[in-house]
Amino acid sequence: MILLQLINHQWKQARRSPIWQKNLAVNIIMGFFFFIILLEFVVLSMVVSDKWHEIAGTEKPFTIFHQVLAWYFSAMLVFRFFMQKLPALEVRPYQHLPLKKQTLIHYILFRGSLGIFNLLTFIILIPFSIFQVGYSYSLLTTLLWLLAMFSMDLLVNYTVFFFKKQMAVNSKPVLIFLGVLVIVGVAEYLEWFSFSEIVAKGFDFLLVFPLLALIVPVLAFLVYKLNFNFLLRGLYLENYQSAKAGNELRGNLQYLNKAGVLGQIISMDIKLQLRNKRTKSMLMMAPLFLAYGLFFYPQEQYSKDGGFVVFIGMFTTSVLAINYLQYAFAYEGAFYDFLRTSGLKTNDFVKAKSVLGSGLIIVSYILTTPYIYFGTDILLIHTACALFSLGFIVPSILFFATYNKKTMVLSRGSAFNYQGVGAAHFFAMIPVFVLPVMIYLPFKWLGNPHGGMIALGSIGVIGLLLKKWIHQMITDNLEERKYIMSEGFRQKY
């Protein structure tokens, strides 16, 4: 059975991906996190389902749940639209083989319907079907209801694929759809018109006349067929290759180019960050990191407790720089041989990295100054943390980065991408955040928190004064390890 063979290849590809094989420690850490999050979701879903009739608090708990589902499926529609794409490229190695086109298309569509979102749907629906639907209705009704809801998920999935293909080049319809969704959402919020109530009424019907539930899978199948016919007419890969991130050429940072070799390296590095998928998606996360303080500062007990503020201060001012500097040399791994033979001075390279890392801290610091709203002390602590980072954390992490000989493969997105990440990178974060807290706390306990801030700041200033010497040390270490780095980077994964 050729379909099974294809799935088998896919499984092998996933399992033999170098990320899984070489990085046991990271796998364990990430697996653990994933497991915990999954478990939390499952437990949450079970608790909510069990108590739903109390939470919903009306006569019609099912209608309310169906309303929630209406929004869930709408959200899925949008989400899948942006996140999922038909894995049409996966069949490239098979296209020239004497395989039936139909088989390949079934495979593409099947693969495309699997994803992390399906898991979410399962987690939401199954506990509810057990604790609520199964409690009030017969087993057959419950099963049919489940079938209808899962088919709904597939229906959404295949509808998205169909629309995505129809408008491969034109993104206007998406914007219109998003606009409609926003309007419907606002209308619902202002109680003018309830979209979810209408959908929920439809879903409610399925419980009253369970056989109607069969309509949904039939619909899902029809849309599947629609996709299938569409692909059958034109399965040519060029039609489905979505534009790669950052292919367009813009921005040339002329002012940096004028600043000599150092400026050239910095502008090259900035282009690297902006034009590659992985680094770009990392940058998109930046606002989230900077806003981290908002989770804690509004609460009195956190903003008053100095130790915690130091932690948040370190996090908001330095996490971007740390994330950049940990892989400082690995970003250039793909063309390290070129840099090594081009006559570029290692010291210039190190300096450029340090300038960029420091720049990130300064920008983060400036962007987070509005936290002063939660108290002047917070700004003072942030200032101390930024100084500490500039003088101490930047050189330390940069030194640490000279031991990283795994290339960053830049063409892949960063979510769930741990290529090039070692367990050491996680552990390196601990001292970065714990050390400043440990420096600060004794002063605070002695009743002199300002002394703690001064201590942190002073360490930073001392580091800044010794900058030249430290850079030389990092340069020497990088040169000492030149063969190890070159060889490591040449192994692409």
Place this chain on the structure above:
Amino acid sequence: MIQINNLQKKYNDITVLDIQQLNIPDNESFGLVGNNGAGKTTLFRLLLDLLRADQGSASINGIAVATDESWKHFTGSFLDQGFLIDFLSPEEFFEFTGKIKGMSHDDVSSFLLGMEEFFNGEVLGKKKLIRNFSMGNQQKIGIAAAFMGNPKVVVLDEPFNSLDPSTQIRLKQLIKQKKSEAATTFLISSHDLNHLAEVCDRVVVLEEGKIVHDLHSDSDTLASLESYFAV
């Protein structure tokens, strides 16, 4: 120009390169040939200080490559994709390389003007990133970058690969021209015996890391190379 003494490289106790003595005089164009795994790229990498030699040393213009970096200022090289910065446009890449080689913006412009014919109008002004060029054009970009900054030595690993026939001819002309006008020393490897016989003064055959033939070009270099590789 290039001296190699007792150079050895081992991977897991398997010797992949073992060269007792090799001298390449000034202005020679030196060809390297050998089947896959013979050690051609290893030799180039050792020469460019990208690998640690287990024994012996290589020097360019009297400078031991492993201990002194000053050879980098007059040595141009293109071995593989690792010598291209693929998220830059060709113009940005040449500007970057030129700056490191100590060229001004005008130097780079006039250099690129001289390369126009080699590029055949397919490289410059395309507003594309290097990663979006075809293999052949990427190869052109890498080779051109190796010629930047008036190098005394140019090292090219299989430069004729993926070049179209016209560009192969242009590359051969370019090599001959630089050799006669700028007295450049060339190190070139290839699997194409015709190319090597045409541009090189001397062709060395590597087998399992050892030099097995050292032919100075005369009328029948090609014939003796062909007879060596015949199966």
